[in-house]
Amino acid sequence: MNFKKNLVLLIVLIKSGMLLAQNGTLKGKVTDKVTNEELVGAAIVIEGTTTGTITNFMGEYEMPPLERGTYTIRVQYISYESQIIEGIKISAGETTTLDFQLGTAEMDLEEVKVVAKANRESENLLLLEQKNAVMAVQSIGAQELSRKGVGDAEGAVTKMSGVSKQEGVKNVFVRGLGDRTIATTLNGFPVPSEDPRYKNIALDMFQSDIIQSVGVEKVFTSNKTGDVGGAIIDVSTKILQTDNELTINASGGANSQSVNDNFIKVDGVNRLGFANIYDGPSGGKLPTSYNFENKIDPSKAAYVGNQSYTVSAGKQFEINNNPLSVFVSGSFNQSLTQQDGSQRNMINDGTIYKDIDFEKFDINTNHMLMANTHYRWGDGNNVSYNLLAIHTNSQFFAELEGYDNEALQSGAERDSLLLHRQQINDNLLLVNQLYGNFKLNEKWEMKAGVAINTVKSFEPDRRINFLYLNDGQYQTYTRKGMNQRFFSDLNSSDINSRLTFKYKLNDHYNQLSNLSFGYTNRLTKDTFNGIQYEQRLQNTETIFFNSKENVSFDYIYNSDRFDAGQIHLERIHSFYDVQKYVHSVFANGMYQLNSNLYLMGGLGVDYVDILVDYAGEVAEDGSLNGRRTNRLEKLFFLPSANLKYDVNETNSLRFGVSRTYTMPQSRELSPFEYIGITFKERGNENLIPATNNNLDVKWDNYLSAGEIISVGAFYKLIQDPISRYSSNNAGGFLLYENVGDVAVASGVEFELRKNLFNKMNGDASINNKLSFGLNASYIYTNVKLHVSPSSQPTEANSQLEGAAPVIINSDLSYTYKKANRSVTGAVVFNYFSDRIYSIGYDGMPSLWEKGIPTLDFVLSGKLNKHLGISAKCNNVLNPEFQYYRDMPSGDRVEIENYKKGMTISLGLNYSF
CATH class of the missing domain: 2.40.170.20 (TonB-dependent receptor, beta-barrel domain)
Known part of the structure; x- marks a missing residue:
């Protein structure tokens, strides 16, 4: 009885291996045509099917194993032109590399840069900035504010690690350090406090309607303000994201x-x-x-x-x-x-x-x-x-x-x-x-x-x-x-x-x-x-x-x-x-x-x-x-x-x-x-x-x-x-x-x-x-x-x-x-x-x-x-x-x- 079971299992494994041997791999990278920056979260799909994937932090993708044959591949990303490439051949047991470079609808350099700046509201792109930065930074963008129901900048920073709000006290505490150790900036420039009892302006004055992103820097460099011990909190105001x-x-x-x-x-x-x-x-x-x-x-x-x-x-x-x-x-x-x-x-x-x-x-x-x-x-x-x-x-x-x-x-x-x-x-x-x-x-x-x-x-x-x-x-x-x-x-x-x-x-x-x-x-x-x-x-x-x-x-x-x-x-x-x-x-x-x-x-x-x-x-x-x-x-x-x-x-x-x-x-x-x-x-x-x-x-x-x-x-x-x-x-x-x-x-x-x-x-x-x-x-x-x-x-x-x-x-x-x-x-x-x-x-x-x-x-x-x-x-x-x-x-x-x-x-x- 055991011999029969083992024989059936062996046959199944052999057939599975034969099927896998008939499959091939498709992978590559998606970048901006002008700036050569990686595009995070771009969708790559086989035209006419539900098979697809998205790019990772490096702009790279790898499709699920594909049977040998010829395919039409589509890639698309928000604010960029979709791109379709036909006749992509997949061979059994081999890896095919296919890279894409996307441009905006008018393929204009300045247009691309404006779109890239506007997309700083995206969770994925802010996380990409965090990955590329030499020093440790943390940001929360408009998309995440909306998803979490945050109404102002104060609510935004309290969703980050090491940050809390003390009831009855304006502003926040970062890593256990309060108002006097924090520096608040707007688009990189310091702003004064509206209250004589506090050093920093109340963050709840900045409603989420005007926020593009809120960044918290808990690690310091010589080119930033020196009057800080807990964090530098920078509120970036919104800019135009579309033509109208x-x-x-x-x-x-x-x-x-x-x-x-x-x-x-x-x-x-x-x-x-x-x-x-x-x-x-x-x-x-x-x-x-x-x-x-x-x-x-x-x-x-x-x-x-x-x-x-x-x-x-x-x-x-x-x-x-x-x-x-x-x-x-x-x-x-x-x-x-x-x-x-x-x-x-x-x-x-x-x-x-x-x-x-x-x-x-x-x-x-x-x-x-x-x-x-x-x-x-x-x-x-x-x-x-x-x-x-x-x-x-x-x-x-x-x-x-x-x-x-x-x-x-x-x-x-x-x-x-x-x-x-x-x-x-x-x-x-x-x-x-x-x-x-x-x-x-x-x-x-x-x-x-x-x-x-x-x-x-x-x-x-x-x-x-x-x-x-x-x-x-x-x-x-x-x-x-x-x-x-x-x-x-x-x-x-x-x-x-x-x-x-x-x-x-x-x-x-x-x-x-x-x-x-x-x-x-x-x-x-x-x-x-x-x-x-x-x-x-x-x-x-x-x-x-x-x-x-x-x-x-x-x-x-x-x-x-x-x-x-x-x-x-x-x-x-x-x-x-x-x-x-x-x-x-x-x-x-x-x-x-x-x-x-x-x-x-x-x-x-x-x-x-x-x-x-x-x-x-x-x-x-x-x-x-x-x-x-x-x-x-x-x-x-x-x-x-x-x-x-x-x-x-x-x-x-x-x-x-x-x-x-x-x-x-x-x-x-x-x-x-x-x-x-x-x-x-x-x-x-x-x-x-x-x-x-x-x-x-x-x-x-x-x-x-x-x-x-x-x-x-x-x-x-x-x-x-x-x-x-x-x-x-x-x-x-x-x-x-x-x-x-x-x-x-x-x-x-x-x-x-x-x-x-x-x-x-x-x-x-x-x-x-x-x-x-x-x-x-x-x-x-x-x-x-x-x-x-x-x-x-x-x-x-x-x-x-x-x-x-x-x-x-x-x-x-x-x-x-x-x-x-x-x-x-x-x-x-x-x-x-x-x-x-x-x-x-x-x-x-x-x-x-x-x-x-x-x-x-x-x-x-x-x-x-x-x-x-x-x-x-x-x-x-x-x-x-x-x-x-x-x-x-x-x-x-x-x-x-x-x-x-x-x-x-x-x-x-x-x-x-």
Whole structure:
């Protein structure tokens, strides 16, 4: 019996071998006809069949085994002419090589380059750029933003390895390092912050409608800014992708916690999201009237939901037979959210002196206008002009009720208070960029550009009002600081320019070797004014309200009472002025040592000059109380070296070392006190810069087009690290200090992008793909804390502020395309572990932010060539955000907790 089975098996194997021997192999490469660049993801099919394949990262393909015979082969790629070759003979047991060179429809050099630049929105092409780069880079393009339902640049970078967002803090943390260690650029030029509390502009100001790609550089070179320790985040704005474009997008949605008929909004912002900007009542330093333009009491409004509208248009012209593209985009976005939660505070022994519940209503509005022109001529010459105007308005009303002994100063547990806090932030960013690339001759290239940016940021009429609850009645409370109105404005001017030259060196390989050198500068000035009006009742009886619904602060504080001498109004004016000048020169070189080995090295020199002028109070006679000036001048020498070794066609190793620095932020250098809804902060003019020594190692395995396995490790030795800390200081302020001599940040990062299946029919009109993505990081940070005569750390060592040890981002997406119809669905998951918000001093335990998971569902599709639809469901799990302190006894004290709700949106887009 066994003999018969073995005989049958032998016959089957012999026949299979005979059949395989009759098959042949067809393989080759697909490149751009003009630039000779590999085309990733080009479709190669046998005409009239469903047999086919696509090119990998090297532009190479290999067809499944083909029976001997003669075939007609078709290759096609988006924006390129299809090519058909007949009479391709396949011989048994032999390999046939067939290469293709594709051109655009008009076969024009400039046309090809424009298409190549536009395609930087593609996931595959961005991954190809990552593969070819000597240093490790990471980018996310418009295609991936759409697939994952990302709405802005902030959401984009939080999908990358080692990047997380800290709730309640603008901007992001990269490898455990926060705002002061990050540099944000727009098209390669620095942009100023719109908020006096932060170094970097809020990334959520850049809506996905204007983003071509977002790049994150976590490895540094001498030709980039030296004031960076975590990452350089560069937002590239969209350019025209076709000869003509006209697209309209509209979407609407709602937040699960906000859908009610009692949504509350503050007075002073119109329906379109523009604030009433003014600086308080007339009378100058000593107000002579109570003519505030906004009411104190908020109003109830019908919930209108979230809404977003975008119009984009562009056209390409010919000037002297050279292409000029013009692209314009404008958008309006508005979202409403509601939060319910609680706040507590404590002294270092765990005694709770504040325990209140709150309800908060937020309305956020964004207006954007972007325009760019791009002109090309000759071989490698181009010039671009970008204009970007972004207006954002955020407003919130918060009602807090409960026990706060610090505010009441009564010591009686029965005493509680009712607090209304209303805040408006209105920001306008204007960006003008003019830059170009010029090929001087076959060896020399020049890049030159200038950017002029301005920011106007207003906080007009922040209103804080207290009532005292006693025996079931709400009554007026006249302690100083309990009822105030605050006005502030920040004016920032920012001019930066660059001039660089590159000289091509001869090598025996790909002619990529070069030397470069140049000069860049950044000249900024931040002028901040804050005016606080203290209002206290005097010469009047206590005013009572029987219920919270009847409370009216406009009834208490008004012009009639002021004129009758029942209100004392005190004006307190503080300001700071920060001038920062950075001049940088660099020399950098890259040389290809052999066919697989690339070396890049250089030296940058930065001269930094910062002047801080601060006054805690401008007195009635104009004199400055508590005025301080501080100047910081420093010269930084910043060497860097990067090595890339291509093990083979799909595997690369990278190694990088560099030195950078971290300057304190303008607000951290100014002893200005900022009163937030949960925390209060104060700067420190004695801060000094931190120095970062960076080491990076990375291995990449490029599996195929759009697929990668990557493992990286990093180590940072930070001298004089800067951090926020909390102690038992009067007023409970969070402070800033160089908290140690040395800090360490190290970790490993993993990334996987894999197509679980990717099927295409014969003419490439049908595509069926399921993709999985995962990036994860483990980050270790440690700093041995300083001990000083005035303050002692609660623990000897600490993690760095904002450093989450574990970060996970994952997505599973499915795409089906057939001709002009398509559908894409994605499930996106993110998680970060617990991390320190503020380091503890003087017996006060460190303040921690609880790690949370988030889950989003995204669905989009094209019904035909013109009409598309989308649906998103964000924050499906609706986790609880929480801040806490762990006591030595093992007890955990929750400082703040709330939920944000789930958001659902539906959208339509139409392309003409």
